[in-house]
Amino acid sequence: MSKILEQTLGQIYEILGSEIENLSVERVVFGLFFTGVKLSNGIAGVSYTPLKSLGSAVCCPSQADKMPLSGRLVGKNVKYFLQDIHSDKSLKKTLAIAVINALSQTCLQKNPNLHELEFDTDPFDKLDIKADSFSVIVGALVPYIKFMMKNGRDFRILELDKSVLKPDELKFYLPAQAASEVVSKADNLIITGTTLINDTLENLLAMKKTDANVVVVGPTVSMLPKAMFDRGVSYAGGVYVRDADALLDIIAEAGSGYHFFGKFANKITISAK
Template identity: 25%
Template sequence: MILNQKLFESVCTAAVRVTVDQVMIGLGYTAVSLSDGGIGIAATGVAIDGSHSGNMDVVDYEGRPAVDLLEGIRMPDPMLRTMALALINALSQPRALTLPEDTRNRILFDRFGILDGARVAMVGYFPPLVRFLEKKQIPLSVIDDTRGIGDKKTFYRQLGDWAQVLILTATSIVNGTMEEILCHAGPGLETVVLGPSTPMLPQAFAHLPVHMLAGSAVMDREGALKAVRHGGGTRALKPFTRKVYWCFEKAS
């Protein structure tokens, strides 16, 4: 997978300079903290069929060079990819903290004309966002294998000839489906990679039809670690993170 390799290359230089401090695997999210104080999170690994990866007897990376764990982003095991993605987000945390905020999804809605009635396809069920879009009567098609929602064949066809905006969960990096999904994107489809797992590394996505990265930067290390340790999800992590974004320039 080209994306995973590019993510590796984007942070490998930084990874050789630090060691892994803690790896904390929670029910909702996994956190990795570093010897230089950095911290990143990623949704705890699931397989393509929606089950947990099954391999919970993970290698102990604490105290080891971060580059050892970084190799996991190129491995097939979802749990190992999760830890590596959290590490990537820890290594890129300083940059993420400099990015602008989109606390109420205003940039997302305005830039892509969603509130004007753009037809939206969504990979990964984001409950608050779905409720909001349905309340606004925005045309919406959702697929989420973990919840048994949607038909893949129908959804892929919609990406090619119906959808105008694709909201794509960053956990598709963990289960290895992002590039497969984007292969079905029609020429006018605009894609947003969304969720706390999103690596804020635009250069890694340059080969893909991605138009916006909407992720999170951890502001409170100890608070985030506690939330992960207690099995918290996105809502539990919200007080300890801030929503950040990066928009790619539109082609002229």
């Protein structure tokens, strides 16, 4: 059960109040890489699409409960989707998070002073990865892994699926079960936002040492960051959507961030301080 999502949702209700009663989902797209929604106020939200968690034969009747109600989603009030923040069905939860992210952007537009957004930035660049520091990267976050390797930094990669790593990256690999051994030693902790979907983010943050520098990054965490900051996150990096329909069109055509960043959406960084 995600306390982070619960707390974030509570903050959204506090900011938007009765406005939520009149907000519905106008469009839903599940792409190969991202899931996206557009609300009736024209604002969109995205999240990662966890395809690997679906297993096989998702089209058969026995798998139907894993899927959202295709063909019956458009027009439903946002609260219908928000009830799935604790779902053990990954696609339903992903859709709920995309709605939370759209609502979060609604909050940020309604109250621009809520957080200072740095556009077209990467939260990783906020970290000063010193030569004598130890870092842990949770997830196959390729640009950060490349930086560590190129600069000879001491680091490890925690990843559920070893096969996504390249041969020269495997020497840094540790299975997810090793988290308790290494996270507590990390000076720098860089975590993929998909940990919100599989309910591991809060445990990872609970393991960190007090003075660790922590980044959580990815489309899944394009939400109000207070709940993450309260748990020791230093920087949150997500997506701010500029053109909802154009972005969802790209997602529907199996597009990735490469296809829409700088055109229909921007990377954003929000700092805890």
